[in-house]
Amino acid sequence: MSLAHEPTTGATHTPVVIEELRKIYHADRAELAVRAVDGISFRIERGESVAIVGPSGCGKSTLLHVLGCLDRPTSGRYFLEGRDVAQLDEDDRARARNRHIGFVFQSFNLLPRMDAVENVELPLLYAGQRDTRARALRALERVGLADRAHHRPNELSGGQKQRVAIARALVTEPSIVLGDEPTGALDSRTGREVMELLGRLHAEGTTIVLVTHDLSVARSQDRVIRMRDGKIVGDGPAAAEIEAFVQENAGDFA
Amino acid sequence: MLIHETARTAWRSLAQNRLRTALTALGMIIGVTAVIAVLAIGEGAKASVEGRIRALGSNLLTVRPERAQGAVRSARVETLVRADADAIAELDGVEGVSPESTGTAQVKYREANLSSSIQGVTADFLPLRSLDVASGIGFSPDDDLGRARVAILGANVAYELFGERSAIGERIQIAGNGFTVVGVLGAKGDVGFMSPDDMVLVPLGTHEGVLFGQSYLGAITVKVRSEGESEDVRERIGELLRLRHRLRADAPDDFEIRSQTEMLATMGAITGTFTALLGSVAAVSLLVGGIGIMNIMLVSVRERTREIGVRMAVGARRRDILLQFLVEAVVVSIFGGLVGIFLGWLAAFAIARFGGWETIIPTYAYGLALGVSIAIGIVFGVGPARRASTLDPVEALRQE
Ligand SMILES: Nc1ncnc2c1ncn2[C@@H]1O[C@H](COP(=O)(O)OP(=O)(O)O)[C@@H](O)[C@H]1O
Ligand SMILES: [Mg+2]
Numbered sequence: 001m002s003l004a005h006e007p008t009t010g011a012t013h014t015p016v017v018i019e020e021l022r023k024i025y026h027a028d029r030a031e032l033a034v035r036a037v038d039g040i041s042f043r044i045e046r047g048e049s050v051a052i053v054g055p056s057g058c059g060k061s062t063l064l065h066v067l068g069c070l071d072r073p074t075s076g077r078y079f080l081e082g083r084d085v086a087q088l089d090e091d092d093r094a095r096a097r098n099r100h101i102g103f104v105f106q107s108f109n110l111l112p113r114m115d116a117v118e119n120v121e122l123p124l125l126y127a128g129q130r131d132t133r134a135r136a137l138r139a140l141e142r143v144g145l146a147d148r149a150h151h152r153p154n155e156l157s158g159g160q161k162q163r164v165a166i167a168r169a170l171v172t173e174p175s176i177v178l179g180d181e182p183t184g185a186l187d188s189r190t191g192r193e194v195m196e197l198l199g200r201l202h203a204e205g206t207t208i209v210l211v212t213h214d215l216s217v218a219r220s221q222d223r224v225i226r227m228r229d230g231k232i233v234g235d236g237p238a239a240a241e242i243e244a245f246v247q248e249n250a251g252d253f254a
Numbered sequence: 255m256l257i258h259e260t261a262r263t264a265w266r267s268l269a270q271n272r273l274r275t276a277l278t279a280l281g282m283i284i285g286v287t288a289v290i291a292v293l294a295i296g297e298g299a300k301a302s303v304e305g306r307i308r309a310l311g312s313n314l315l316t317v318r319p320e321r322a323q324g325a326v327r328s329a330r331v332e333t334l335v336r337a338d339a340d341a342i343a344e345l346d347g348v349e350g351v352s353p354e355s356t357g358t359a360q361v362k363y364r365e366a367n368l369s370s371s372i373q374g375v376t377a378d379f380l381p382l383r384s385l386d387v388a389s390g391i392g393f394s395p396d397d398d399l400g401r402a403r404v405a406i407l408g409a410n411v412a413y414e415l416f417g418e419r420s421a422i423g424e425r426i427q428i429a430g431n432g433f434t435v436v437g438v439l440g441a442k443g444d445v446g447f448m449s450p451d452d453m454v455l456v457p458l459g460t461h462e463g464v465l466f467g468q469s470y471l472g473a474i475t476v477k478v479r480s481e482g483e484s485e486d487v488r489e490r491i492g493e494l495l496r497l498r499h500r501l502r503a504d505a506p507d508d509f510e511i512r513s514q515t516e517m518l519a520t521m522g523a524i525t526g527t528f529t530a531l532l533g534s535v536a537a538v539s540l541l542v543g544g545i546g547i548m549n550i551m552l553v554s555v556r557e558r559t560r561e562i563g564v565r566m567a568v569g570a571r572r573r574d575i576l577l578q579f580l581v582e583a584v585v586v587s588i589f590g591g592l593v594g595i596f597l598g599w600l601a602a603f604a605i606a607r608f609g610g611w612e613t614i615i616p617t618y619a620y621g622l623a624l625g626v627s628i629a630i631g632i633v634f635g636v637g638p639a640r641r642a643s644t645l646d647p648v649e650a651l652r653q654e
Contacts, residue, residue: 068567070566070567070647070648070651071647071648090571090572091571091572091573094566094569094570094571094572094574095569097566097567097568097569098568098569099569103567103568105651109560109563109564109567109651110564111561111564111565113266113267113270114266122565122568123568123569125259126568126569126570126571126574127569168568172569
């Protein structure tokens with residue numbers, strides 16, 4: 001028997017709770033099977049900022065896709081705002097992505113033929129809301145790009161594009177913002193600017209989960225989760241985990 | 255997403271790729287243009303045929319000999335004679351009769367030579383058919399009785415024999431007999447079957463006695479006093495002819511009486527069939543247009559896979575994506591339909607202006623063209639749209 005709702009304490013749910021989550025590609029053919037996410041459990045509290053670090057191919061993106069309801073886990077449980085995601089149908093999952101998730105990609109993923117404000121407006125249109133233009137403009141203001149509202153992506157710098165993408169992720173006031181290497185395509189200075197912006201949003205109460213290769217990015221989060229081969233090998237305060245991560249990889253630099 | 259947002263999105267994505275949109279719509283444009291032009295020609299032909307028959311006079315009955323049942327096809331039909339026409343003229347409600355004989359013969363003027371329909375008619379023919387000579391004179395009763403060797407030429411015949419010169423008073427040969435041209439008919443501008451423009455008229459007596467040597471009529475045209483009496487008169491003629499032809503009660507009629515309305519209906523049916531035939535050929539090009547839309551939509555879905563992934567990531571449901579691409583296909587096909595309607599209208603105008611054919615675009619054609627456009631957009635857009643909507647979001651986002 002499975003519970004549709006995770007037991008809660010008080011009035012609000014924990015934004016994200018996962019238990020023994022697995023994502024196995026080609027699960028039906030043993031010789032091809034890839035255990036991209038292999039039995040992961042954690043919870044993310046409201047207002048937390050978490051960095052996920054680990055070597056390339058260890059399953060970070062896969063985990064983030066599952067958290068973002070873009071992908072279904074092979075097994076395990078996932079409660080988003082207290083609701084069991086496994087119980088959701090396609091439309092409900094689209095609605096969950098719309099209401100509860102803000103996704104920020106490494107390659108921005110803005111629609112090239114729309115200007116900044118239209119890109120930010122898109123989630124509100126799919127939410128069927130009114131006043132979408134005004135709300136999109138306010139979100140652009142929050143990321144400091146009100147004056148670029150009518151610029152197309154190809155008229156914006158990389159850092160500006162990522163800020164538009166962050167505005168798009170924020171505009172529906174989601175439970176959690178997920179970033180898959182959001183500074184990965186930026187030079188270190190604009191990367192720092194984007195991180196400052198995310199830091200400010202976090203300070204304003206946004207829950208953030210970032211996948212990153214950049215230890216300085218990881219260091220500025222509350223908490224760091226270390227992954228290897230689809231498993232968690234460490235989960236704790238940023239300073240301690242980064243120390244462990246550096247130790248662990250010391251051999252690679254020797 | 256709200257439907258008008260979907261339509262706006264579709265419109266923008268089409269507007270931003272004008273050339274492709276135009277090429278996608280091209281098939282539809284050609285198809286709709288063809289359908290509209292064909293319908294306009296068909297409707298115009300129908301109207302001109304109806305107009306021609308109506309121009310004969312609104313209360314005419316045509317009596318024709320009917321081949322006796324069981325007779326071989328080639329057997330001569332020899333039932334109607336002039337005395338029948340004279341008797342019909344005496345009936346109540348009959349305003350005039352025109353006995354007519356038909357034949358075909360060589361007509362020659364110097365080197366010019368053509369085969370033409372030769373109609374034997376009386377002096378009553380022209381007024382009864384609402385025809386008039388453009389130059390010269392009509393026949394007199396004496397021409398008929400005296401078997402005068404005079405002829406009236408249809409406009410086309412006169413032009414072919416004489417060009418721009420006057421034919422009046424010239425000597426021509428009909429089946430080797432010398433005739434004097436006394437009149438030329440005004441051009442009716444009609445084309446095709448039994449147009450007076452293509453006839454040569456000679457006095458009925460001459461037709462029987464000099465040219466074809468037979469005294470049986472091809473038809474008797476009867477003018478009824480008023481249209482309301484048409485049915486009564488038709489019955490009276492039927493009774494009279496059965497009596498005159500001594501038909502037994504169980505014998506079928508050896509003649510056939512047809513009214514204007516029946517001829518209109520027959521001609522309408524013929525042109526209608528013709529139009530439907532051409533129209534379905536044109537409709538095939540609509541099918542090709544639809545396949546063109548499907549093809550480009552499939553390419554578009556592939557090219558915009560990443561966009562589809564992004565839309566899904568920010569909350570688009572499958573049906574939002576489906577609708578977006580479907581609306582795009584329908585917008586293209588409506589666009590093609592509208593341009594096609596305009597070009598079809600232009601083509602109909604040009605055909606009438608420079609081709610000399612009457613063209614009329616029936617009002618239903620506009621609705622039909624638009625409806626068919628929408629239907630084609632849906633039918634051929636739904637496949638690509640479904641493909642777009644069933645993409646896996648993670649796969650789609652990975653796409654370049
Ligand atoms: N669609 C897929 N089919 C098969 N294997 C996949 C697929 N996507 C990812 N993988 C594999 O899953 C593992 C984890 O991938 P990913 O989550 O992208 O790693 P990371 O983001 O940590 O670099 C990798 O070994 C990768 O090759
Ligand atoms: Mg990755």
